[in-house]
Amino acid sequence: MKLLLKISGLVDALNDRVGRAIMWLILVAVILSAGNAIARRVFSMGSNALTDMQWYLFSGVFLLGAGYVFMKNGHVRIDFFSGRLTARSRSWIDIIGILVFLVPFCLIIIRMSWPLFFNAWQSGEMSQNAGGLIRWPVYLLQPVGIFLLLLQSISELIKRFAFLRGLIPDSLAHVQEEKTSPEETEAVNSASEAH
Numbered sequence: 403m404k405l406l407l408k409i410s411g412l413v414d415a416l417n418d419r420v421g422r423a424i425m426w427l428i429l430v431a432v433i434l435s436a437g438n439a440i441a442r443r444v445f446s447m448g449s450n451a452l453t454d455m456q457w458y459l460f461s462g463v464f465l466l467g468a469g470y471v472f473m474k475n476g477h478v479r480i481d482f483f484s485g486r487l488t489a490r491s492r493s494w495i496d497i498i499g500i501l502v503f504l505v506p507f508c509l510i511i512i513r514m515s516w517p518l519f520f521n522a523w524q525s526g527e528m529s530q531n532a533g534g535l536i537r538w539p540v541y542l543l544q545p546v547g548i549f550l551l552l553l554q555s556i557s558e559l560i561k562r563f564a565f566l567r568g569l570i571p572d573s574l575a576h577v578q579e580e581k582t583s584p585e586e587t588e589a590v591n592s593a594s595e596a597h
Contacts, residue, residue, distance in 0.1 A: 403569060406560045413557035414473055417550055421470025424463050431459035450531035458540045465547025469554035489572040493562040500555045500562075508552035515544040 435456050442448035487495070519541035521527070527537040564570045 403564060403567070407564055407570070410557040410560040410564075413553045417469040417473050417554050417557075420466055420550060421473070424466050424470070427459050427463050431456055431463070434459065450529065450533040451535050454529050454531065454535040458535065458543075461540055461543050462547075465543045466550065468547055469550035472551060472554045472558065490566060493565055493572070497559060497562050500559050504555045505552065508548050508555065511548045512545045512552070515541070515548070519545060 434452060438448055438452045438456065519538055522536075522541045523538040529535050529537060558573075561570065561573045565572050
């Protein structure tokens with residue numbers, strides 16, 4: 403299990419670096435969007451390549467950041483239910499969800515998106531907009547981003563199993579504490595004592 407936890411740590415470090423790097427893509431996309439809009443409105447000139455680049459950057463943020471968001475537990479979770487579960491129950495639900503839904507989803511998307519990238523790369527597919535960009539780089543974002551998410555799902559599985567075996571603390575405990583205000587915690591504790 404130590405080797406698996408080490409692998410999990412490496413995956414976490416990789417997705418952390420990718421996540422921190424793509425945060426800068428948001429700034430670049432905002433500057434690019436604003437600059438392109440100003441150029442079109444004020445100077446009546448614009449660039450289809452810059453417009454394509456805007457959605458390429460957005461795609462990069464969304465796809466490459468999925469693993470980072472999962473690692474940080476920033477994905478959608480129904481807190482109303484998960485907040486009432488024990489840490490062990492949450493871990494078992496996560497394990498089942500990862501194995502039954504997330505891993506198969508990632509494998510299917512990677513399998514389906516790789517040929518799209520490969521065909522665009524081989525054919526030199528270009529944007530249909532005059533002066534637009536080549537398409538294969540944005541098509542490559544999908545299998546790469548989903549592969550990072552797949553790696554992170556494996557890392558999360560390792561951490562959940564290690565927690566269940568008592569080898570590491572609950573990796574979601576800090577998230578629950580952040581989402582629960584001191585007043586809510588006191589109210590829950592008072593209600594538990596009353597029963």
